[in-house]
Amino acid sequence: MKIAEIVKTLDGSVILGKENLEKDVEMGFASDLMSDVLTLQTSNILLITGLSNVQTIRTAEMADITCIVMVRNKKVTSEIIDLANENNIVIIECCYSMFKTCGLLFQAGLKPVY
């Protein structure tokens, strides 16, 4: 699914990475627990999370994740944006709950990792 379609589906705002909206992500994974995210072997996934801190970005970096949706209206700080920018990570903010976000994206055709 194109990142642009994800943004549209969630009525989200693109905080970082506007130049990457035509890129595709194949699967989604939702968690607030970074150790959980670090168990995934799949790359090029969308991370859906309500955890907005530097470790979220570090986790994405280590796990080769290039797009993050921050749910529950979680805001990112400038420190987070700088780190994400260095690692070429797209950040989307969205005001829906984790459940609604996942439901909408699943319905739109985004595949689960498992």
Added chain:
Amino acid sequence: MHFQYSIEGGDFSRAGNASSQLKKLLKQLNVDSQLIKRIVVALYEGEVNIVAHAHRGTIDVDIEPDKVFIRLSDEGPGIPDIKQAMKEGYSTASQKVREMGFGAGMGLPNMLKNADKLNIESEPGKGTIVELTTLLR
């Protein structure tokens, strides 16, 4: 090639810096991206453990043609029962660590899964040494 990084206990804003630097380096060396991911995921969990559980530590990385050897040694409380610590779900992490997205007792099991060899030695009251070996081909 040998590299060394120092880690401060409790310094969450910098947790992951060493893993990030190693990742860039391995990319430059054209190591396979799946292998890089295994190495840096294991190292990152180890780095977070020093920040979360110890006072300070040192990470030594040796890159050889056929393997990457990583040694994380720290000064800290140590691990009294390593077998118990290795169990998925076992954690003594603080609330602060949980707020950072860790502390579910998955770090050491994650390291075991991602390394070809994991060796842990610890002296309670003194510190811990974790060694990770990843074969490159």
